[in-house]
Amino acid sequence: MYAIVVGCGRAGADVANRLSAGSHAVVVIDNDRTAFSRLASDFDGTTLVGHAIDVNCLLSAGIEQADLLIATTYGDNSNLTAVQIAKKQFGVDRAIARVKDPIRACLFGDLGVETLSSTTLVGQAFENLFDQTDVSSDLGPKIEG
Amino acid sequence: MYIIIAGGGKVGNQLARDLITDGHEVTVLEANPTKARNLEDELGAVVLGHDASEGRWMMEAGIARADLVIAVTGHDEDNIIICQMAEPLSQGKARTIARVNNPKNSDTFRLLGIEALVDATDLVMSMIERDVSTDSVVHLMRLQSAGLELIEVTVGHRSSADGATPDDLGLPERGARICVVLRDHKPLLPLATARLQAGDSVILVAQTEDEVELRKQFLKP
Secondary structure, X not given: OEEEEEOOOHHHHHHHHHHHHOOOEEEEEEOOXXXXXXXXXXXXXXXXXXXXXXXXXXXXXXXXXXXXXEEOOOOHHHHHHHHHHHHHOOOOOEEEEEOOXXXXXXXXXXXXXXXXXXXHHXXXXXXXXXXXXXXXXXXXXXXXX | OEEEEEXXXXXXXXXXXXXXXXXXXXXXXXXXXXXXXXXXXXXXXXXXXXXXXXXXXXXXXXXXXXXXEEEOOOOHHHHHHHHHHHHHHOOOOOEEEEEEOOHHHHHHHHHOOOOOEEEHHHHHHHHHHHHOOOOOXXXXXXXXXXXXXXEEEEOOOOOOOOOOOOOOOOOHHHOOEEEEEEEOOEEEOOOOOOOOOOOOEEEEEEEHHHHHHHHHHHHOO
């Protein structure tokens, strides 16, 4: 599979490392060159300095051949725009945007844009922990100990 | 009309002022707290110090009853997403207008269904002309694809246009056409033989490249 990862923050670098370790062809884009230091030493893909919504930059990254685009920058709006360009202009099979604002994630989900809301995921994870644990008896002693 | 302006920079500020003066109800959303406070000092209690692209603040601002959303932040991706969100949040009622900061991105705006665009460069030009220029040429609209402009110009005293007909000015040869003449606030039909006079307000369609020449004819003594 040919994947483009937009944004090389912690999440972007993590997903890029995973894809590369899984023997996929990966191009990582970030507008800050120093962000690429987050990639693993055995990262086997390519890096590209550029902006998420710059069509020329996406073309240089080979978006016309890409099967997957994952947008993980800190900006919800950049991610949503990049993913829509990938889908509508270049017909990329799968394009997923990381979106922190749950309302925005929901609205664009309704519009057919695939999103992953880290806020909702973390909220749900905490809720699950809560449900599984009797907070007053179980957590208390552990903190003291 | 109820109008939400996303972005309280220079453009948003000026727009809010003009629209309030025209009797519209306006809310400005500005994410930068310092800018938002300064804006509130100037405009009064019509400012929300929050990010317009965050769904909850758009709802707080009353997007459900908005007639128009104008996205004029300095970031194209924000303006795109704000306009796209306005549609479902207002149940399709609110119209949207977006500012394009980088002309390279205008195709992306259109690709994503945002048709009412204002190129910042153009907007700044017309604002400068309206507010600063003494020679009163106003770009009403740029008919970009055709290379045409709709221009409003006031005939200057003893200019070439003062006392001249459209033929005298060579307008037909250059593909320029007077749409309407306003004299003492009354519209006149633009007859080919009618003579313009100083103080007339003329609205004409002209080729973009002829603008400088027209300016001279209408304004310079």
